[in-house]
Structure formats: structure tokens, C-alpha cells
Amino acid sequence: MFFKRFRKPIPVTDAEYLSAYKTTGDLNVLGALYERYMELVYAVCFNYLRDEEESKDAVMHLFEQLITDLRKYEIQNFKSWLHSTARNHCLMHLRQRKMIAGGVNEEAEAETLPMPLTSWPESDGLELETKLTHLDGCLQTLSEEQRTSITLFYLNQKTYADIAELTGYELKNIKSHLQNGRRNLKICMDKRHD
Numbered sequence: 001m002f003f004k005r006f007r008k009p010i011p012v013t014d015a016e017y018l019s020a021y022k023t024t025g026d027l028n029v030l031g032a033l034y035e036r037y038m039e040l041v042y043a044v045c046f047n048y049l050r051d052e053e054e055s056k057d058a059v060m061h062l063f064e065q066l067i068t069d070l071r072k073y074e075i076q077n078f079k080s081w082l083h084s085t086a087r088n089h090c091l092m093h094l095r096q097r098k099m100i101a102g103g104v105n106e107e108a109e110a111e112t113l114p115m116p117l118t119s120w121p122e123s124d125g126l127e128l129e130t131k132l133t134h135l136d137g138c139l140q141t142l143s144e145e146q147r148t149s150i151t152l153f154y155l156n157q158k159t160y161a162d163i164a165e166l167t168g169y170e171l172k173n174i175k176s177h178l179q180n181g182r183r184n185l186k187i188c189m190d191k192r193h194d
Helices: 014-024 027-049 052-072 078-101 106-112 125-139 144-155 160-167 171-193
Strands: none
Touching: 014 027, 014 052, 014 078, 027 052, 027 078, 052 078, 125 144, 125 171, 144 160, 144 171, 160 171
């Protein structure tokens, strides 16, 4: 019983782990927190990169990135922040890969590579949650065709051909629904931001 008084409490929640890491800088604490979500991070990376080794490398690189990022940002919801960070990391990796390989036809790229609706790399968890809430609300303001196309392309990562097969829309109409939907989403998000 005597020694229990002097033991440090073991973090349980993500917020406790974050606080302990910020206070101590102990990589073991950060490692324990990251370990909870390594499978999620790997799944996100593999979903974008489609390569086992590149995905494993991305998981390790993201851990290294956390060492500094978690000391810079005040994060409210670690899981959603980590998911967004992993997604943005993979998208940047894919863009760099395409730039190294040379110019790519933008139209062909748009049909095969799911791109983020918007990029908020410096958002903390609370800001991100607010923006995602706004995004969800703005999606509801779109026409059925625009909302369906945006959801299938960006959130479900379907290609134009997949969307045409699932919805019966023509390819040229899908392109139009996506363009108009993005524009309308941006207008709506800008209004809600102000």
C-alpha cells in the first residue's frame, strides 16, 4: 500500500496520454498512444498508397512527425486529427510521386485518384470537428446528384466509372456534378466560416 502512493497514474484516455507526453516528452507514452491507432493509420495509408511497404513506411514517418506536431498543436480529438494527418500525408506522397514521374493528364488523374475536398493540415481537433460539422451541413444543401457524386467520389473513393455504374449518371454529368458540388460546398463553407 505504501508504494501505491508514489506511483504515477497510468494514462487511460487519449487526452491523458497527450497531456503526459507534452509534460514529459517521454516517447514511450507517445508510443503507447500511437499503438492504439497504428492499425487505423496503416489502413488509411494502404487505402491511398495501395502498397504494403510504402504504407508501413508512412506509418513510421507519421510517428516521427507526431513527436514534434503534438508539442505544437492543441488537439481535442486525437483519433480524428490523426486520421486527417495520415490522409494528408498520403495525398502529399502521391502528389510527389506523380511529380517525380512527370506531368500527368489532370483529367485522367481526377478520374482515378480521390482528392480531398479541402485540406486543413494545421487544424487542431476542435477546429477540425467544427469544419467537419459545417461540411456535413453544407453537403445537405447540395442537389441529390451533386451530393451523391461528391460522397461517392471523395468519401467512398469511387472512380467516375464506379459512380456511373452505381447511379446510372453519364460520365460527363458526373464531372459536372462534382465541379458544381465542389463550388457550392466552397461557397457554403466560406459563409459558415465567416
